[in-house]
Amino acid sequence: MGAWAMSGLARRFGMCRWWCAAYVLLFSATVAAAPTEYEVKAAFIHNVVKFVDWPMQPASADGMLRFCVVGQDVFGRALDVLRDKPIGAMTWQVVVVNGKTDLRECRVLFISGSETGNVKRVLDSLKSSPVLTIGDTESYGELGVIVNFYLEDGKVRFEINPEAAKRVGLKMSSQLLKLARIVQ
Helix, strand or coil, X not given: CCHHHHHHHHHHHHHHHHHHHHHHHHHHHHHCCCCCXXXXXXXXXXXXXXXXXXXXXXXXXXXXXXEEEECCCCCHHHHHHHCXXXXXXXXXXXXXXXXXXXHHXXXXXXXXXXXXXXXXXXXXXXXXXXXXEEECCCCHXXXXXXXXXXEECCEEEEEECHHHHHHCCCEECHHHHHHCEECC
16 A cells, blocks of 8 residues: 555544544533532532531431421432432431421521521521521521522632521531631
């Protein structure tokens, strides 16, 4: 074979490799889509909880760490990222709150934006129970929610109200506080 025939064959092989690589990249981008906002928030919640000390071990008889959602469940399947992720000797249990749920049995309580008008009532119902309250609605931190998510430049960030944590007996790690925006 001449040099011209080899270079044509090499070019065709090179184009084939390029198309195969492009196909693989396109296919993998479709399969491994970026996580949703609430999947990111669920992962943040898991990591935040690791840096919180409760006055007594947040134990339940069944070894579950109860994550409760008050109001509209904005997470949907995003909370699946918590499955099988241990927190010490405990595992996550997700509970959507109804009228019979005692919020003091929750160790982590997400207050949905649909509850904006009820935030004070929800926080008052906890009295001084050591429940880590979390939200993702503007001004929740100032209202007394301990951890509040917000978006900045398209990225999930969080703020912490250390005084609210202190009132219910929770200690936030200094490492966690360094990463957060502090609100009063």
